Every structure is written in structure tokens, then in C-alpha cells.
Amino acid sequence: MLQEFRQGVRTWLEQNCPSSMRTAMVEEEEVWGGHQEKFINPDSKIWLERMVAKGWTTPEWPKAYGGGGLSPQEALVLKEEMLSLGCRPPLISFGIWMLGPVLLQYGTEEQKQRFLPAIVRGEIRWCQGYSEPAAGSDLASLQTRAESVGDTFVVNGSKVWTSYADHADWIFCLVRTDSSSSKPQQGISFLLIDLNQPGIKAEPIRLISGNSPFCEVFFKDARAPKDHLIGPLHGGWQIAKALLTHERQAISEIIKKAEEQAIEDYAKEKIGLHDGKLADAAFRDRLSSFHMDQLGFQLTLEREASLQKAGHSPGAASSMFKLYGTELNKRKYELMVEAAGFDSLIWEGAGLATDLQATRDWLRSKGNSIEGGTSEIQLNVIAKRVLGLP
């Protein structure tokens, strides 16, 4: 049965995936959807439309909401076949990774009908409004207020570290709806807000890498209808945590799939070989150590995927993947810039080559163990929820 399905998937992909969509992804050609999407490579639009028609941008979501209605086993087959044919992901989306699973679990039927199909088709690009200037690791202390006025909420405050808010259409947001409760977690609600209104402004933040993937978002009497509240009023913390689990998993998935030159090839190019071995023996030993941990991590992701297929729930263990994956990524870029030597020092002007990307990535990677819950927060979660320490 599954074998037949695989054959069908393969044939369909071969016939429908444009050849330029079967080359390694380049960052400028990524498709994130939403009203600002430019489809720099026109094939990416064709590819997206065909995949949307099959429901395969969200293979496991129910057909009623535009999804593919596939079983987990079938979805895995699709993933494997796309990987083996080198098909690019047709759509990269926080809506798919984070908001969708939460809507499926906590949304009302009307909310699912209203929001899920637009995510599947990439029509609306979502961003995530969690952290605030005064609420980082201590997320529950957030202060952005949503006051009930008639049949709408009026939102005031600000969010920070909001990825691509300047390109997004909507924001899923944690807001404080009750300041009187004794536990900070209790007065929080989960609200969907349309960014296209005068009371909202998104300003990019320039990072040490020179790029600006994050924004600060300001709300001044912004409005959201009451039926855009997901889950119970004051009961958003549960949802926030469920979403964080999806986010952590998405982060480790991204790191697993990162399509770039293998670090050992880069190192060979930069350092050179002596008797078939990297000419710098001390570097080679450390690279080997890193490479082993990287392979061990990949194997662990495979093992986890197989356990999940058998019905095991990852729960707090996703903290381990977030922790290990991001710490590994930082080590990788440390080794990359070290292999590049002087070439990695140049920021502007003569002699600037592709190595600047390694330098930017190295700088950017330092944020991996801060965003989505710091490594220290993940260690806390593992200690308390996995190891049962007091």
C-alpha cells in the first residue's frame, strides 16, 4: 500500500516539480507567502500552486482545511521523496510550523475555516508576538495589554524579537487580559491581530551580523475583534507553551536541513591537505569531534521521528533538541571562521569574498541559543520535567 503511494508521489513530483525547483535553495528565492511575496523565481509560484492544489504544503492537515489529509507514514514518504529528488520546500511559513498546529488543537470550527486555508495557500504570512523588551526568558511577565471594549480588544504595548514582522500580514500574539491574578501566567490570552492598521508599527533591529531579521512591533490602540481570541480568555499560557514545543522542533529541523557546503569541504578548501588529511592536525581533531556530535544529533532526530511515529510524544524532550542543535550550530560556525583564517576577518572593501557569509553566519549563530528559549532555559526544562529534579 505504502509502496504504491510512494510510487505515485514520485511520479507526481517528477512531473510537477519544475526543474529549477530541484536545485539547492538560494535564500533570495525562498517563498514565505503573504502580500509582499515577489516570487523572484517565477517557477516558485507554479511549484507552490501545484503543491497547494494537492494540499501538500501541509500534508498531514485535514482536507477540510486545504491540507493533504495524509497519515504520518504517508507524510514521511512524501518528505523522503522530496528529499531524494531534491525538491525545494514550496512554502516556508510560521503559520505552518507554529500557528497551524495550535489552531488545529485549540481553535473553534469557525476559526479553523477562517485561518487555516490561507496558511495552506501561503496567502497570509504570520509572525510571532511573544517576547517584550522587559519579558525575555521570563516570558510570563509580559505587559502588552488587551482591553475589552465592546466587541473588540484594544491593544497597547510592544513586542520585540518578532521575526520578519516587517514582511508579515498578521501576528499571533500573547497579550495580558488580566493584571489582577496572583500568578503572572494566569492573565495571558492568545490573540490574532491584523498588522494592516494604523495603530501598529514594525521597526527592524540591526544585528551584529549586519542583517535585520527581527523587528520591534509597537501597538497603540490597535484593534482585534473578540472572535480572534484563540482558546479561553486569560487561558493563553497553555497555548503559548504548546506553540513553543512546535517552535523548538521547527528550529532543530531547520538546523538539520540547512543546505550549504559541508564544513569539511570548506575546511579542505581553506586549509589544504597533507597526505590526504587536513593539514592542521589540531583543527582536524576538533572538526572530527564536532562532526561526530553532528552525526549523533542527526541520528537522534531520526530515532525521535521513529518513536513519534510509534505514538511517543516528545514533550519536554524537545528542549534537548533545541539545546543540542543550537549549541552544535554555534560550534560549527566557530570552526568555519577559524578555517577561513584572515579571510573571515574582512567585512568590507577589497578582498571581500564568499567568506563574508561565514562571518555573518557566525555572528548570527550566537543568537541561536538565545531565541526560542535560551540554552539555560532548556536546561531548566530538562532538569525539572525530564529528570524530575526539584
Next chain:
Amino acid sequence: MLMNWDITDEEKLLRQSAVNYFREKLPINHLRKMRDSQDQVGFHRENWKEMAELGWTGILIPEEFGGMDFGFRGLGLIMEAAGRHLSSTPLLSTALCASRVILQEGSHEQRQKLLPAIAAGEWIIAVAHDEGHQHGSRPLTTTALSHGSRFTLKGQKSLVLDLGCADQILVLARTTKNSQGEEGLSWFLVDVKSPGLGVETFRLVDGRPASRLNFQNVELGQDSLLGTLGSAGASYEKMRQAAAGSLAAEMLGSSMAAFEMTLAYLKERKQFGVAIGSFQALQHRMANLYSELEVSKSIVHRSLCALDAQDPQMVLYTSLAKAKLSELFQKIAAEAIQLHGGIGMTDEHSIGFFLKRSRISAELFGNAGFHRDRYASAMNF
């Protein structure tokens, strides 16, 4: 290779019987008694007979030679269970190294004779290969040169386990003068009572006996040679990959046991009026070790599957497993002492045995640095 990460029901049963056996028959206290009583034998025949009845001595031996043919995943589960209790057995030397070499190299006659005897628990065979101060640290120089229909064995072997309880020794020697590397190597089966065999016995840091061998012109007949002259290189390479992967499984078991003991202690030991496991500085150390352990479980399993499949990338996965577990076991054992505090430094507490064992296992069949080098070469960098 399509990986199967699930454990079959048959494997679950095997693991359960192994865990029960080692807990009852060869617990850590057994190791302590062996040390305190200056036991030179190290391992007792009745245990070997029991393990033969359970099918473990012939776990890698094909059924036609009286074995169970359960493969490396099965052996790995037994090794892991043994590791949990620091049980010391000749499984690695006899059930793995000797069986594999005989199966691969032996003539039909030798297989017919030797493999059923191993499977039945009648024979224990020690393995003598290392010569330098570390595995792989210098070229092998022990020679067995032929004269007429006989061989004369000359040279020294630096670290041999299980000699105290062994009947025979599987010896790796050069049969071609001035040969190098894997060329010109042959395997011999040598009786432990052979004239000219000098044995120095010492005690390893964890309390087990071990030996240094000095072959002073030991005379061997043609029938001592296993298989074809000069062809041992390939089987030696396969044997040490298999040993590295299986030893990694044992180290995983030991690492898990040391981790669990420490976790239990952190929950029970009180200072400043609270369990010390409530302190974040200690929690983070444990959470980091937990993550490394999870990754190591995947690595060990993958390496055992590669051995079962005789995967072309076997060297890569076995070196991965041996390097990672050599590092992790030593790290967990050292952290376990620190987290136990003063009591961890006492001989009375058993956690110290884990630290001692970790040093030994880390050095056998190549330490972490040795395997990082092999891994890098297998990955072409």
C-alpha cells in the same frame, strides 16, 4: 541504509534476561570481592556455563555451528546490561573476537571443532594483539616465522585480559619478515600452558586481573595457524571494529548506571535544608549529561546495526561510537564523583569503580583520539 530504531520483542526478552542475570550473578560487589580477595582468575567457569545455557557465548555463532546467531544488536544488549553492573566477562574476547576470527579465517575443520566448543561454553579464549603503550600506537613486531612445518613465536604483548580463566590465546603475529601494516599478519591459537610462554600478571585499576605476555620461542605446530598464512589483516580490522562497537554498548550501560545513581543521590542528599538536586548549578550539569546520553544511545544503536549489516561505512560508525562513548563514560564518571561530593571519593561507595572502569574501557581497542582520527579519514578530511 533503512534503519530500524525499534527494539523487537525478542530483543526485549534478551535484554531483560541479561539485566536480571548480571544484577544477580555479577554485580559491582562481585568486582569488589575479586579485588579484595586478590583473585587471579577473574572470572569463573560456572558463570560461563550459565551464559552458554542462555545462548550468549554463541550469540554471534551461526546455528550450524551450535550458536544462536543473534547478531551484534543482541550482543550489544547483553554488553549494555553487563556495563550497568560493571560485570566483567570474556564475552568480548571469546564470544566476539575469537568467534568472529575463527568464523572468518578458520578452515572448515577448525570451525567445526572450535565454534561449537565456544558456543557450548567449554572454551574461553583470550586475545593477544596490542603491543605498544596504547592500541595502535606502534607497528606490531611479534613474529611467528616458519621453519619446516612449524612456527616459532617470539615477541611481547602488552595487555591481555581474561588470561586467568582462558584455555587458549588467540595471538596476532607477523609471519612475513619486514612486513608492514596489515600485510603479513597471521592468527594463531596458542595453549596457555605452552612451554616458553612467560606471563606477568598484574591488577588493573578497577581490580580485574590482566597480563603481559612474553613469547620466548614458543613452538607451534601447523594446526595452530588459523586459516591461511598472512591473511589476518582484514579479519583483524573487522574484529577491532566489532570490538569497538560492542565495547561502546557496554560503556553506554555503565554511563547510564552512573548517571542514574547520581540522579538518585541528588534527589536524596540534603544540604542547606533542601535536596541538592534543587540547585541550578547541579541541574544544568545533569541536563547536559542527559542530552549527551540521548545522542550516545542513537550512536551505539546505529553502530550495532552497521555491524549486523556489514555496512560499508562500518568503520565510520564504530569509530563514532567508540570515540563518543570513551569520552562520555569518562566524563559522566568524573562528574558523578563531583556530584556525590566527599562520599564519592571513598572506596566504600561504588561510584568510584565507574571512574576506574571508564579509564580502562576508553583505552581498549583505541581511545577517543585514535577513533577521531579514523573517523576523519573515513569522512575524507
